[in-house]
Amino acid sequence: MTAMRGTARAGALAGALLAAASMALTGTAHASTGAGWIGYGYANTHNGVLCVQEAIDNSPAPYHVGTDGLFGPETHAGIKAFQSWWNQHYSPHLSVDGVVGPQTGDQILGWVGAGCSLYVPTTD
Template sequence: MSTALALAVMGTAGAADARVGADWVGYGCPNHYNAVRCTQEGINNSPTPHHVKVDGIVGPETGDDLLGWLGSGCDSYLPTTG
């Protein structure tokens, strides 16, 4: 799962309806279990895994992208833009 912490997905995805203000995922962040699990699942479900960029942080924009590739259940754990 540590790979998920080092990855941020760049690309386009559908609108997200997550909890604004959810903790970021990455180095120096709280890294709650479900946030890390959702990050890994989002990367695994990405239709363009070759566009994964390493920057070590899943913030609101990356959270939006990941939620576009996830089913329900992760919308409370990843940060989003709105």
């Protein structure tokens, strides 16, 4: 019985690794359009907030935040600073509201690795 459990676990692990490898090979560079918005009043995820914080710190926007994965006043101000900076340098213009919705998410992903693509909302 124990040998069967071990074999079943090994098979499940192999299947999970195969699925992960398959996803990595087909790799999508776009976030899920179902990723939750990030900001006050939203169900912020740790990974989503962390991605936004890293993007703000990696971008040339003149504002830096702590990267702790927690949404608060510093992250809110950092998002607004990023949105304002983006509007001064690029188009389309973003709402300067401190919320990462799909339009801001499209621009945020340019400043972080592909690992964030599942946690930041985008239009694609």
